[in-house]
Amino acid sequence: MKKLFIITGEFSGDRHASDVVRELKRINPDIEIEAIGGESLEKEGIKLFANHSKMSAMGFNLKIIINHILLGRKIANYLINDYKPDMVLMIDYGGFNLNLSKVLSKAGLKIYYYIPPQIWASRKWRLNTVKKNIDKVLTIFPFEREMYEEKGIKVEFVGHPLLNELPQPKDKTSFYEENNLDKTKKLISIFPGSRIFEINNLYKLFLDAARIIKSRNKNVQFIICQAPSIKDSLLEPLTNQYKDLEIKILKNKNYELLSVSDALMLASGTVALEAAIYETPMIICYKGPWFLYFIYLIVRSIKRVSLPNIITNKDIIPEIIQGKAKPEIIAKELLKIIEDEGYKNNMKKGLSEVKEMIKTTGAAQKAASIIAKDI
Numbered sequence: 001m002k003k004l005f006i007i008t009g010e011f012s013g014d015r016h017a018s019d020v021v022r023e024l025k026r027i028n029p030d031i032e033i034e035a036i037g038g039e040s041l042e043k044e045g046i047k048l049f050a051n052h053s054k055m056s057a058m059g060f061n062l063k064i065i066i067n068h069i070l071l072g073r074k075i076a077n078y079l080i081n082d083y084k085p086d087m088v089l090m091i092d093y094g095g096f097n098l099n100l101s102k103v104l105s106k107a108g109l110k111i112y113y114y115i116p117p118q119i120w121a122s123r124k125w126r127l128n129t130v131k132k133n134i135d136k137v138l139t140i141f142p143f144e145r146e147m148y149e150e151k152g153i154k155v156e157f158v159g160h161p162l163l164n165e166l167p168q169p170k171d172k173t174s175f176y177e178e179n180n181l182d183k184t185k186k187l188i189s190i191f192p193g194s195r196i197f198e199i200n201n202l203y204k205l206f207l208d209a210a211r212i213i214k215s216r217n218k219n220v221q222f223i224i225c226q227a228p229s230i231k232d233s234l235l236e237p238l239t240n241q242y243k244d245l246e247i248k249i250l251k252n253k254n255y256e257l258l259s260v261s262d263a264l265m266l267a268s269g270t271v272a273l274e275a276a277i278y279e280t281p282m283i284i285c286y287k288g289p290w291f292l293y294f295i296y297l298i299v300r301s302i303k304r305v306s307l308p309n310i311i312t313n314k315d316i317i318p319e320i321i322q323g324k325a326k327p328e329i330i331a332k333e334l335l336k337i338i339e340d341e342g343y344k345n346n347m348k349k350g351l352s353e354v355k356e357m358i359k360t361t362g363a364a365q366k367a368a369s370i371i372a373k374d375i
Contacts, residue, residue, distance in 0.1 A: 021041065202325075287321070
């Protein structure tokens, strides 16, 4: 009986892992699987060596670092001396997994990496760690394949799992009715981020931009998409200062909003790729402390920051970053989307290109078939 051990570090990795496991069990019902994971893997009947809930904590304090080191040692000891898997499958969570791969590879364990860290964006020197310790990389972006091949790393492109995970677009008419929206007005949805850091740096900026837009176009309405990780108490004090905008705040409606909106105001992140799959026009924005931005400029490997632009190597959507992140600039770009039909359609055409470039017949299915063949 073949044995596989999966290592994830956060919710999204757990979800992606469960999709792969489901396909693996279909291909080989006798395969034995254990993991570091969460609820999604448990629902698939996988025995967890440890729950990853504490691994995804944000920050650089001593307690988090010590916990990661201790967990890494426990995993290595268990895999090398007790479980002895035929393959270790690492999923995302680059810092932890790449460090652990050094120990496991030295012990002679076969390691595959699905959804590798975004080395192409920053810290490209980590390619050396991948080459030395990872037996095969299963990439989700087409441009990654060439980067790994140039380094002599075994790689296969499997497609992006988001294409199969995102729900179908919501019917716009029914969504408007369910949420008491004005069917005669355009909808701009605001995604200020899922971390306190993002809210502190972007929320007021986005609301100021919304106020400018409303002053210039009365045929517009706004909705704030509140992430589950953000408490009401963080948004309310500032939102109350913008009652003139009559902005609605919705929770757990992110995919519906991404699919029915006429335009999106987004914090930089994976949400831009999700919006691209729905072909919804958008702007993305990032703003933070200048010293962190300067560090980013030093370690980055590419100039573009949003996934739609990176994937196509084109400037499809406006990237309003740091010093340029001002309400007037954001408002101008969004007004262009909702008022200039040609500009909007050209952007939608570019977003359609993004979707085609990451499209395959199921990322999880393809990853599972490769693993089942090679294990």
